[in-house]
Amino acid sequence: MQPYELTLTAAADAIRARQLSPVELADSVLERIARMEPRLQAYVTVTAERTRGAARKAEADIAAGRYRGPLHGIPMGVKDLIDVAGVATTASSRVRADHRAQADSAVVARLAEAGAVLLGKTHTHEFAYGLTTPQTRNAWDTGRVAGGSSGGSAVAVAAGMATFALGTDTGGSIRVPSALNGVVGLKPTYGLLPRHGVTSLSWSLDHVGPITRTAQDAALVLTALAGYDPRDPASLTAPATDYRPDAGTDLTGLRIGVPRTYYFDHVDPETEGAVRHAIDRLRALGARLVEVEIPMTRYIQATQWGLMVPEATAYHEGTLRTVPERYQADVRILLEAGELMSAGDYLRAQRSRTLMRQEWARMFEEVDLIAAPTVPATAVKAGQETITWADGTVEGVSDAYVRLSSPANITGVPSLSVPVGHDTAGLPIGMQLLGRPLEESVLLRVGHAYEQSRPARDLAHVA
Numbered sequence: 001m002q003p004y005e006l007t008l009t010a011a012a013d014a015i016r017a018r019q020l021s022p023v024e025l026a027d028s029v030l031e032r033i034a035r036m037e038p039r040l041q042a043y044v045t046v047t048a049e050r051t052r053g054a055a056r057k058a059e060a061d062i063a064a065g066r067y068r069g070p071l072h073g074i075p076m077g078v079k080d081l082i083d084v085a086g087v088a089t090t091a092s093s094r095v096r097a098d099h100r101a102q103a104d105s106a107v108v109a110r111l112a113e114a115g116a117v118l119l120g121k122t123h124t125h126e127f128a129y130g131l132t133t134p135q136t137r138n139a140w141d142t143g144r145v146a147g148g149s150s151g152g153s154a155v156a157v158a159a160g161m162a163t164f165a166l167g168t169d170t171g172g173s174i175r176v177p178s179a180l181n182g183v184v185g186l187k188p189t190y191g192l193l194p195r196h197g198v199t200s201l202s203w204s205l206d207h208v209g210p211i212t213r214t215a216q217d218a219a220l221v222l223t224a225l226a227g228y229d230p231r232d233p234a235s236l237t238a239p240a241t242d243y244r245p246d247a248g249t250d251l252t253g254l255r256i257g258v259p260r261t262y263y264f265d266h267v268d269p270e271t272e273g274a275v276r277h278a279i280d281r282l283r284a285l286g287a288r289l290v291e292v293e294i295p296m297t298r299y300i301q302a303t304q305w306g307l308m309v310p311e312a313t314a315y316h317e318g319t320l321r322t323v324p325e326r327y328q329a330d331v332r333i334l335l336e337a338g339e340l341m342s343a344g345d346y347l348r349a350q351r352s353r354t355l356m357r358q359e360w361a362r363m364f365e366e367v368d369l370i371a372a373p374t375v376p377a378t379a380v381k382a383g384q385e386t387i388t389w390a391d392g393t394v395e396g397v398s399d400a401y402v403r404l405s406s407p408a409n410i411t412g413v414p415s416l417s418v419p420v421g422h423d424t425a426g427l428p429i430g431m432q433l434l435g436r437p438l439e440e441s442v443l444l445r446v447g448h449a450y451e452q453s454r455p456a457r458d459l460a461h462v463a
Helices: 008-016 022-040 048-061 106-113 151-158 175-181 216-227 269-284 297-315 317-324 329-339 345-362 399-403 406-409 440-452
Strands: 043-046 075-079 117-122 162-171 186-187 207-212 255-259 288-292 367-371 386-388 395-396 417-421 428-435
Touching: 008 022, 008 117, 008 216, 008 367, 022 048, 022 075, 022 117, 043 151, 048 117, 075 151, 075 297, 106 162, 106 216, 117 151, 151 175, 151 207, 175 186, 175 207, 175 417, 175 428, 186 216, 186 317, 186 440, 207 216, 216 417, 216 440, 255 269, 269 288, 269 367, 269 417, 269 428, 269 440, 297 317, 297 345, 297 399, 297 406, 317 329, 345 406, 367 440, 386 399, 406 428, 417 440, 428 440
Parallel strands: 075 117, 075 162, 255 288, 255 367
Antiparallel strands: 043 117, 162 207, 186 207, 186 417, 367 428, 386 395, 417 428
């Protein structure tokens, strides 16, 4: 096995045991990037010289006894919405082509303190306003979409071009590409990770989170990142937590909600079959399955768009009026549409969210977490605009991909996407686990237990 193939946990163990050097790991991943990047286009920029310098410093610090923990010397990709001092933050847009960050974002500063090594900035759908990331190709089939908007981060991790990566999630933008590329994506509780220094799409829906190869890896990154930051008005004062799950797989006593409504409506049969099989595996590990009704489902789409569209338009108001030609057409149209929404529409969406949060809290009195598909179908072909379901219903690709992931953004609850197999075309399928606010530990424990009961996954087959 080459170093770039190692999970974060395995690489960290090898580095701590002096069986692997951070320089060897960085060189291996950079060589992998050089080989795969022309085909996959995951990165906006690769900071190879900076990467090697940071890896050498990590190697020297560890040799001198200054080991900082499991992220020390681990190479990472960062979504190009997240500021890194001295590096461009373009948001994959011509609007921000000349922007260069003056300081690290809060999350990058915390990763630097933990000793992680930057590889570069990964592609996003322009300003995170889309679910496909069209400039990046799926790690399993280059003729299909990567998913978005954190498509570059998910593809980099799936193809061995980063040991882990950061993404952002406003309606599913961590979990959707993670599911479509066969990796793990965590959208934490709203406010658990600080967003200072992160370009916003929608202030009240935006989250930062890790994309990794395993739930245990996600726990390591979350442990380093979680914590209050006064510069983010939404930041929570949650107590410091070690999110690493126990090694066991016993889920006895855990109540897992299986949605009777919404989450299995208009879902591809192979996706539904794989997710239900994974849920049955959780039952075999001791969990008790409880059918649940998802509340207020008729309002989910209207609430998501009613919040996101006007907030995004407000953020882009200045440049939309001065340099509209620099936006891609799909994003410009959405931003212009936001100018047509009334204050009343926005306030009704806010009221709907408040009621939805209350109803979800009641639902979580009956179960400890919910298991459901992350997205209703695997990666569509590049350029495909719609999905036609068995009953003849036609749905836009972006609407389909956001449909099952957006409830966690509206309510702010944590959601973890884990791979649960492949369809007959060889494309990955994802299951999401949704839990109570600040109960990431429960989701990570269940995700890790599921992974332990399955054979180890290989990197994307494009290798």
